[in-house]
Amino acid sequence: MVEIRTPIHVNEAIRRVMSYAIAGPKTYVAIEDSLGHYLGEDLIADHDVPAFDRSPYDGFAIRAEDTLDASKGYPIKLEVIGEIGAGDVFEDEVQANKAVRIMTGAQIPNGCDAVIMLEHVELLEHVELLEHDRKTFIQLERRLRTNENITRKGEDTRQGEILVKKGTYINPGVMALLATFGYKQVPVIQKPKVGIISTGSELLTVDAALEPGKIRDSNSYMLLGQIERAGGVPVLLGQFKDDFTLCYNQVADALGKVDILLTTGGVSVGDYDYIPAILDKLKARVLFNKVRMRPGSVTTVAAVEGKLLFGLSGNPSSCYVGFELFTRPIIRTYLQSNHPFMRREIIQLGSAFTRPNPFDRFVRGKLQYEKGQTIAVPVGLDKPNIVTSLAEADILIMLPGGGEVYEKGMEVTAILLEDQTGATMDSFMHGPVNY
Template sequence: MYLLPVTERTPIPYEEALARIVAHVPPPKPVEVPLAEAAGRVFLDTLVADFSLPPFRRAGADGFALRSRDVEKASPDRPVRLRIVAELAAGRTYDAPLGAGEAVRLMTGTAFPEGADTLLRLEDGEVEGDTLVVRRPLPPGRDVFEAGEDIRQGEVLLRPGDFLTPGAISVLATFGRTRVRVGRRPRIGILVTGDELLAPDEPLVLGKIRESNSFMLGAQVAMLGMGAHVYGVVPDERELLYARVRSALEEVDVLITTGGVAVGDYDLIPETFRRVGGEILFDRLAFRPGQLTTVAHVDGRMLFGLSGNPGAAFVGFYIFVRPYVLAYMGLSPERALHPRVPAVLEEAIPGRRRLPVYARGCYRWEGGRIVARTLGPDSSSYLSTLVRANALLYLPAGEDLPAGTEVETVLLDVAPH
């Protein structure tokens, strides 16, 4: 049986806990997906430009292509008149070299005629029938994009490990990729423990609460662009829990559990992780919330035993589960972390913390800097602070933090701020 008193469970700091998790991330497993389904995945190929972009000289605005030397003496009093020899929509070309005294009307993105070297914007032109009136000189190259000005042939555009943003999808489409090799997403399972839990549609009774963790964690997984198999609520029964965890591990790469990580008679997760063959990576943290979070590794699969308190489970997902999932897909561990930035405290926070705390908070931009505040009491069992939390504020142990103090802040991608 794996039941250690809290005093025998060695607390470790966040950086060490994360390093132990990252050390067990397997190499990414490549899969090929249609380009339309590749956003939010991790690229496992190299994309090299096989042509320059733009592939031809093109107009940077709607207007008239002309030769700058034809209008070098143009002035309001002595305008130059050019003959409009063609009008081009995007995708059309003017095949003859542009002659002296000629102009071509064209749209943004249209191939620039040979011989033309500048553009008079449509709003600046005066047209009289088929004649363009120009009242000022124009420098060569104005509103003209040269071939290869954006991307040069042979340039490396995407590398293995790059996250596929909407912009990256655009580049892949431009260079003819309709199928993309990416890292496979892990199969994720969620299992909730506790005799005290009711379904959301069950009436409340004394001593019971409605189960919300599986819905919250499922939503957090969904925000990564994937789904999770929810195994429901498992009572605090040793053999039943063991059977459910063992069965789930036959179907998933990542199993997230909530509850049962403390040291009471019914806190069975550490024991269960050991019984299914798991190597316990850590079972106590030197910070809050989720001090008794337990993480184990078994046969290439990761088990995250999060606290049953919603606030602690919320934080545990973002600081442990999310980085592992993204690294599993092929993202480097450093890039898998949420951005951490200094933020200025809007309020004073008294130093009554026995351990460092990742406090749920809210940030905003103000005067060119990030200002943040906590969201009321930081009890890990409180739900109210989760509604508006879009940041985690790292508060060191024991220090009074006056308003205006800079604290390390983890920016979450949960809601507009």
């Protein structure tokens, strides 16, 4: 029995999958472990920055009114009554015609309302009256305005301001902010558990010796890496059993344990493919089982009780592309990212594709540079070994389907696989516009 499937456009497939996207719950991790997580709440300033009037320079804190008579050639003299290191606080109120030595970042003492830079004063040491009464003075020849060279409390950030939005990828810069505002424990979105079941009686485990007719299971480990790169927690659930009822129970069981379930293999219409029958028995809603794309046209996605089941192809490159196009944005949406899709770039095509294809193609490629131009070079075209080419790929070159022929040097879209920045659904579907 060969079932006839109606292929749908990639963007329509993405829309259908995304209509089932859900947002994950909040949890907490230590700030030390927060890199690569997604913020679970808006990051809010718990205090003004700066938290106090601060000196941006090494110099002397003074009272602007004391400098009213100072000008070039007419110096005034102020007595230096102390010193404030960074982190120190000067306790007393500074009186008329006094100055306090102040370091960069230190708090302006009470009474002062201006700072004069170290290089704009002359230091004088006076020994007056008695030997032990040694005083230091500064002499300056310019008038200062009130608040001159003072960074005012709250000038950078006001207490209560939202600095980073919920759903933002935590990078080292965000970590600096988390530390500044005292987030020892960081609210993050819980990473989704993504289960992997591989199917195919030809598959051996990674540690097994080769046997005639068999190959080692590579898709499970590839998906494990793809899930982690996308921000999920991979759960290896082993291989399908040979018996339909056992397989069915395996899938039903797995759906209770993970947030998203992937299977690889068993989705085409060959004799040994169980997935369609399992979906049927699960009363799953099949969103699609054929997409106008190469590779990965047999990718099947279904929803069962609010959970998505991705039936990815057993062919490594089809499996890879199916995951990145459909599963990745679901994981990133779970993580509440505002940019759950992969970033695209318009770059020059490094090789011609002269045979038109009715389906959209996603060709494994590599970024290369030539005379200052970025080139999208397909990898592994000379060799059918798709696993080797996946190792080299850092982009997918998108060649829209139809009658078109693609010449070397034409501008095409490259989808970036190793980039964390991301893009919106709209930007992903319609090119790098309205990012």
